Amino acid sequence: MEASALPAATGAGRRRRERLVPLLFLAPALIFLLVWLVYPTVRTVVRSFFGRSGSDFVGFDNYKALFTTDTLRTAIKNNVIWVAVVPAFVTAIGLIFAVLTERIRWSTAFKTVVFMPMAISLFAAGVIWRVMDQTDPSLGTVNATLKVVHDAFGSSGPLTTAQPSTPALTGSPSSGFVLRAVVRPGGVALMGLTAIPPDEVPAAAPDAVRPAPRAGAIGGVVWRDFKPGGGRPGVVERGEQGLGGVDVELRPAAAGGAVASTTTAANGSFSFGDVRPGSYRVAIASSTFAAPFAGVNWLGPKLITPAVMIAYVWVWAGFAMVIIAAGLSAISREVLEAARTDGATEWQVFRRVTVPLLAPVLSVVFITMIINVLKVFDIVLSVAPQSSQDDANVIALAMWRTSFGGVNDFGLGSAIAVFLFVLVLPVLALNVRRFRRET
Amino acid sequence: MEASGQAAGQAVALPRERARAGEPWAARVGRAVARGPLNILLAVLAVMWLVPTLGLLLTSLLPATAITQQGWWNVVAHPSLATWENYRAIFANSAITSALWTTVQIAVFNTVLLVVVASLAGYAFAWLDFRGRDWLFVGVIALLVVPLQVALIPIFTIYQDTGLFDTVLGLVLFHVAFGLPFGIFLMRNFFIGIPRDIMESARIDGASEWRIFTRLILPLGLPAIASLAIFQFLWTWNDLIVALTFGRNTQPLTVAIFSQTRQFGSNIELIAPASFLSLAIPLVVFLAFQRFFVQGLLAGSVK
Numbered sequence: 001m002e003a004s005a006l007p008a009a010t011g012a013g014r015r016r017r018e019r020l021v022p023l024l025f026l027a028p029a030l031i032f033l034l035v036w037l038v039y040p041t042v043r044t045v046v047r048s049f050f051g052r053s054g055s056d057f058v059g060f061d062n063y064k065a066l067f068t069t070d071t072l073r074t075a076i077k078n079n080v081i082w083v084a085v086v087p088a089f090v091t092a093i094g095l096i097f098a099v100l101t102e103r104i105r106w107s108t109a110f111k112t113v114v115f116m117p118m119a120i121s122l123f124a125a126g127v128i129w130r131v132m133d134q135t136d137p138s139l140g141t142v143n144a145t146l147k148v149v150h151d152a153f154g155s156s157g158p159l160t161t162a163q164p165s166t167p168a169l170t171g172s173p174s175s176g177f178v179l180r181a182v183v184r185p186g187g188v189a190l191m192g193l194t195a196i197p198p199d200e201v202p203a204a205a206p207d208a209v210r211p212a213p214r215a216g217a218i219g220g221v222v223w224r225d226f227k228p229g230g231g232r233p234g235v236v237e238r239g240e241q242g243l244g245g246v247d248v249e250l251r252p253a254a255a256g257g258a259v260a261s262t263t264t265a266a267n268g269s270f271s272f273g274d275v276r277p278g279s280y281r282v283a284i285a286s287s288t289f290a291a292p293f294a295g296v297n298w299l300g301p302k303l304i305t306p307a308v309m310i311a312y313v314w315v316w317a318g319f320a321m322v323i324i325a326a327g328l329s330a331i332s333r334e335v336l337e338a339a340r341t342d343g344a345t346e347w348q349v350f351r352r353v354t355v356p357l358l359a360p361v362l363s364v365v366f367i368t369m370i371i372n373v374l375k376v377f378d379i380v381l382s383v384a385p386q387s388s389q390d391d392a393n394v395i396a397l398a399m400w401r402t403s404f405g406g407v408n409d410f411g412l413g414s415a416i417a418v419f420l421f422v423l424v425l426p427v428l429a430l431n432v433r434r435f436r437r438e439t
Numbered sequence: 440m441e442a443s444g445q446a447a448g449q450a451v452a453l454p455r456e457r458a459r460a461g462e463p464w465a466a467r468v469g470r471a472v473a474r475g476p477l478n479i480l481l482a483v484l485a486v487m488w489l490v491p492t493l494g495l496l497l498t499s500l501l502p503a504t505a506i507t508q509q510g511w512w513n514v515v516a517h518p519s520l521a522t523w524e525n526y527r528a529i530f531a532n533s534a535i536t537s538a539l540w541t542t543v544q545i546a547v548f549n550t551v552l553l554v555v556v557a558s559l560a561g562y563a564f565a566w567l568d569f570r571g572r573d574w575l576f577v578g579v580i581a582l583l584v585v586p587l588q589v590a591l592i593p594i595f596t597i598y599q600d601t602g603l604f605d606t607v608l609g610l611v612l613f614h615v616a617f618g619l620p621f622g623i624f625l626m627r628n629f630f631i632g633i634p635r636d637i638m639e640s641a642r643i644d645g646a647s648e649w650r651i652f653t654r655l656i657l658p659l660g661l662p663a664i665a666s667l668a669i670f671q672f673l674w675t676w677n678d679l680i681v682a683l684t685f686g687r688n689t690q691p692l693t694v695a696i697f698s699q700t701r702q703f704g705s706n707i708e709l710i711a712p713a714s715f716l717s718l719a720i721p722l723v724v725f726l727a728f729q730r731f732f733v734q735g736l737l738a739g740s741v742k
Contacts, residue, residue: 021648022569029560029619036616037582040590047592097484103474104481112729113485116492119725119732120718121677123693127700127714128491131498131511131707139510141494314491319736326737375586378679378693386701396680399588403595404684410592417588424584435580 041421048414062415071390072416075398078305082376082394087369090313091362094320098328099350101321111325115318122315126382129311133298133383143295150293157288158245159200165192165225166234173289182253182279186215189282192225192234193243201241206267208242219271220282222246222264242268247285252278261285299384301391308383308392312376320365327361328354367427374423395420492718499525499711506708525712535713538695541607542717545691546676549611553618553671554664560619561626562652566638576627582620590617591684598685605687613685614675622667625738629663630656666735669728673721692717 051058066072097114101107117125134140137147161173169191171177183189188211201224208223225231227239244266249258259280264270298307331354339349355362377396384392393401395416403413497511500521505513514521529535563569564576594613595604603609633656641651657664679693686694696713699706725732 019569022563022567022572025559025563025567025648025652026575028556029623032556032612032616032619033579033582036590036594036613037585037620040593041585043593044589100477100481104478110481110485112726114488115729116722116725117488119673119721120492121679121693121721123677123679123697124714124718125491127696127710128495130700131495131711132491139507141490141510141512144510144512314488317488322733322736326733371584375588381679382697382700396586396588400591400680400684403592414592417586417592420586421589424586428581428584431580431583432577435577 044414044417044421047410048418049411051411052409054410058411062412063419065412066415066419071393072398072402074390075393075395078393079374079376079395081305082309082373083370086309086312086316086373087366089309090316090320090369091324091366093313093317094322094324094365095355095358095362097317097321098325099354101325102328111318111322115322117315118318120315122312122376122378123382125311125315126308126379129307129314129383130299130385133307135295135297135299137293137295140295140298142298143293146296147293157247157290158243159193159196159289160291161195161197161289162193163195165194168234169193171283174286176249176286176288177284178251179282183218183220183282184279185218185275185277186213187218188213189218189220190234190236191220191222191248191282191284192236193222193284194224194226194233196224196226196243201243205241205244207238208236208240208268210236211269211271214271216275217271217273218250218275218280218282219269220248221268222248222270222284223268242266244268246270246288249283249285250275251281251283253281258283258285299388301388304384304388304392308380311383312373312379315379316369316372320369323365324358324361327358331357367430371424371427374420395423495711495715495718497521498707499715501525501708503528503708506711525708526716529709529712529716532709534690534695535692535709535716538690538692539716541689542676542691542693544607545610545614545682546672548607549614549618549675550668550671552611553615553622554668556615557619557622557626557667558657558660558664559652560623561630562656564623564627565630565633566651566656567648579620579623583624585620587617587681591680595684604685605689607689609685610682610689610691613681614671614678617681618671618674622671625663625667625735626660628738629660633659662731662734663738665728665731666738669724669732670735672724673732676717676721 047054048062049057049059051061067076097110101110104110120128132141133143135143137143159173162177164170164177168180169177170180177191177193179189179191190210208221210221211219213219221236222243223236224241224243225233225235227237227241231237231240242264244264246264246268248262248264248270250260250272251258260272260275262270262272297303335357336349336353339353344352375396376394377400380389380392380394380397389397399413399416399420401407402409402416494511497514498506500514500523501509501511502520502522502524505520506525564572564579590613598604598609603612637655637659638651641655646654676691677693678691679697682689682691682694683697690698692713696710696717699710699713
């Protein structure tokens with residue numbers, strides 16, 4: 001600020017000041033970078049060759065441990081999966097979203113919604129998905145959605161377990177029950193079940209009714225062949241309740257699948273009308289005993305890594321979309337229009353024109369995502385419960401847990417950090433090369 | 440070139456115009472119908488991206504007794520179920536309120552410091568001549584991707600020796616350092632785009648570098664400064680690993696919530712509202728300054 005006040009400074013003084021001024025502007029940044037980045041990096045590399053205490057030189061032992069300890073190998077394996085799956089997935093989703101939003105009127109709103117998770121911490125995003133991924137379908141959104149789909153394709157049955165009340169009926173809940181005797185049109189099938197948990201029969205269920213035979217039809221009843229005090233097996237008696245909602249099938253006596261199926265009324269009765277002459281068997285379908293959808297265990301050891309990945313993709317898809325959309329808007333409209341007038345289909349335009357022109361942008365997104373995925377940490381910690389954190393482990397998390405999470409082995413922790421650093425080196429070299437080519 | 444481009448554009452547009460004139464509204468309806476499935480698909484996707492956050496908000500509104508029994512969609516079905524009780528509870532919880540205050544301090548203090556340090560260095564790299572400038576800048580670019588894990592252990596030791604451990608200042612300084620490579624990169628690239636004539640005339644008028652920096656560069660660089668400030672604010676507000684490593688009692692919100700997640704099922708009535716609180720503020724910042732955020736993202740990623 002005094003430079004202007006001293007216009008007539010001597011040549012030597014001015015030159016010294018010219019050298020000093022840049023240094024003053026740079027000094028704060030250089031101090032930060034040297035103390036907090038450069039020195040620690042060197043120190044970590046050195047530290048990785050020493051043991052836990054820090055005074056015993058152990059050579060490459062820590063690096064050996066890195067590749068032989070089970071939890072660390074899981075971490076490396078998981079990170080390999082992360083790198084193989086997530087960057088490609090995020091880039092693809094970003095590309096699809098960017099191309100599709102160009103064709104709608106409310107693209108700004110759509111982009112804002114998809115981009116929004118970028119503002120949220122990965123930790124909070126993890127909490128969000130931990131809530132979403134709860135196993136119980138009445139709590140977890142994902143499983144609640146799956147239950148709706150599941151029930152649409154085959155609802156759970158009214159019963160879970162039962163036994164035949166007489167040897168006239170054979171089978172089991174998993175295969176269904178079949179009446180031994182052959183039934184012909186005009187006949188009646190009596191299918192008594194016992195050993196049914198009391199809470200599966202509504203208290204208000206009406207008594208079972210033995211249907212009267214009808215010409216040309218096969219009728220019958222499925223009922224709880226038991227009443228307080230016992231009752232006689234195989235006989236429909238007063239006080240014995242009908243079983244409603246049971247799936248009943250009519251099969252040819254010889255062999256083959258069901259020719260007709262129906263569901264029992266509340267009093268347990270059913271009827272197949274207009275049956276062609278012949279002999280048949282009547283069966284209770286196994287779907288009657290289908291268990292209700294219990295929910296996928298997303299947070300368990302098997303699915304935890306995919307569950308964390310889904311949360312991560314949810315966060316980063318918006319980033320890819322915004323960068324790619326910006327690249328897309330820079331593509332000349334004329335090139336696309338020219339391809340369309342030449343008779344190219346939309347798919348051909350996308351595949352042969354849009355994607356090749358976007359290649360530089362796509363590679364930037366892809367590489368950025370590789371770096372991000374190598375450093376993934378917070379979201380694993382918040383999605384994965386304590387019990388499955390070993391199964392969800394990744395390198396950055398393993399580094400932290402080894403160094404600060406109870407084990408407190410700075411030697412091994414340093415080795416993991418150096419390993420992570422080595423993994424990003426190719427990208428570092430790429431960035432430097434690209435910059436030097438530009439200048 | 441401009442003119443020929445326009446001509447080509449018109450040539451391409453013409454046949455389309457004719458087709459449109461031939462079937463005035465039938466074509467328009469046809470196009471709308473064709474776009475229908477796309478609109479529906481994108482609407483479904485938008486809902487998929489919105490539901491998780493909405494689910495957390497509504498979960499946090501469930502009464503503590505219902506939170507482990509019912510999904511959030513019950514609040515949609517029975518709005519009377521919603522209650523602010525959980526929020527009242529976390530604002531009465533001194534651990535959470537002090538964590539909120541710590542988060543604000545860290546985020547604001549370090550954002551201001553970073554913007555100042557990065558602008559100074561960015562100006563030097565863009566407009567001052569000194570030996571080794573390009574090499575030094577290559578060094579900054581190299582530091583862009585260094586994972587902060589490589590610094591955790593040595594800095595932990597230094598902080599314990601110097602008393603910076605478990606202080607807001609310690610966290611702030613670490614965040615500034617790791618925000619610098621990107622900050623310098625962003626600032627330098629923006630400042631270098633300022634027209635040379637403006638700079639030259641200021642220098643000929645005899646203005647000192649400091650004067651040029653404060654009177655010319657900073658005002659002109661405001662959009663880039665805004666981008667950097669928003670980035671750094673979000674980054675530090677959302678940090679977990681740094682605060683978890685260098686703090687014990689100095690806990691920002693993320694750490695305070697993290698320490699509760701060990702009993703996830705039993706205290707979700709605290710975790711859900713606290714998490715929503717911790718994400719609501721960055722969300723507001725983001726929605727208010729989305730433009731600058733996207734600009735920064737584009738400037739930073741098209742390396």
